[in-house]
Amino acid sequence: MAKWKRRADARPDELAAAALALCAERGVHATRVADVAERAGVTVGTIYRYYRDKDELIDAALAHSPRPERKLPVSDRPGATLPALSESLRRWAAFLQAQGLQPLRVAMSDPQRGARAPRGVIADAMREIEGIVQSGIARNEIRADLPATEVARALVGALVLDAMLGEDAAATDISADVLSALATRGLRPDGPSWRSAGT
Amino acid sequence: MAKWKRRADARPDELAAAALALCAERGVHATRVADVAERAGVTVGTIYRYYRDKDELIDAALAHSPRPERKLPVSDRPGATLPALSESLRRWAAFLQAQGLQPLRVAMSDPQRGARAPRGVIADAMREIEGIVQSGIARNEIRADLPATEVARALVGALVLDAMLGEDAAATDISADVLSALATRGLRPDGPSWRSAGT
């Protein structure tokens, strides 16, 4: 029975995944290359067969970090904008809660890299939300006097902090609901309750 | 003329401040004790006269991190809630932009510490906003069906991400305006514009 296996094709991704997980939880500098190796069931030397140095390994980890499955397109039916926004918020909240923050955590644990690294997930989320808001404005289902970019940034910011502080998944779910109610109807006391009116 | 000065009372804070600034910008682990010493115009040994080890220095830096000047109390006049909320958001935005994120950056650069460290600024901001929302609910100026805690978290989240990605101060100012408009009136197209109706 073999002591170890040659798996030249599978290794790189496994190593990157191990690095991502460890760095997200301990920070880049507190993560030893040997730790990554151990988690991947391998020794240090192996890592250096696939990556020039630790830096390149981390870059790969960030590059291969998970992206959410693609968004549903916004329906053309009148009145579809706000429900679509809610749905999008809920999906992003779930994704961030589950795993989406890993690359962000890694980037924040090493500001030098964070500066040169792309904002990945956050940028994706903001793009999607901004798109929905803009289409809503075009169809007169969202007030036109707020800049879509800022709105998207605010909403995504809320999602991100929520996931960061995030306790359990249930709490995140509620937050997403509250956030979409907040966004669609604001804080003013008039108007229907957020529970009664639509997903 | 003296080569150096004895300043036993001023040193500890200076050292903590230097550590905070450097760690916020480079991350805790990328910041060398010697760097902190140099920025404080001192040599390494001096640091160890005041702090047992690097860890204690960083803890002190976090503990001494700046807090905003105290909030104005919310007026009792009817209709004062929403303007107070706007004002609060704008103040926190400005503070976070200027310096308030330093401790957060430090904490995020070292997740081990971040876990045991208090959330400081963020908690403060959330407490204040939540208080305003609750008093608004009590006076029927804010809809009662949204949990104040979640609302506060969402708003603060937006502020924080904004400051994190934050370009210049002007942008932050706009964001705070947009956020408060979003919060008070929501995205629905009816109702007055955010520019025309009250600070």
Added chain:
DNA sequence: CAGTTAAGTAAGTGATCAGTTATTATCTCG
């Protein structure tokens, strides 16, 4: 203004860790 206290310095020191090297074990293919 000595003489003592303590703040500061400068030059180590040992441990840790990224990256290497020499070697061994597993595949691949004629």
Added chain:
DNA sequence: CGAGATAATAACTGATCACTTACTTAACTG
């Protein structure tokens, strides 16, 4: 099946860095 070729290992190495130690110098005090 056996002979490269190469994936993986185990043991090293040199640099870096947190922390120390021995000494220097500024300030206080009777």
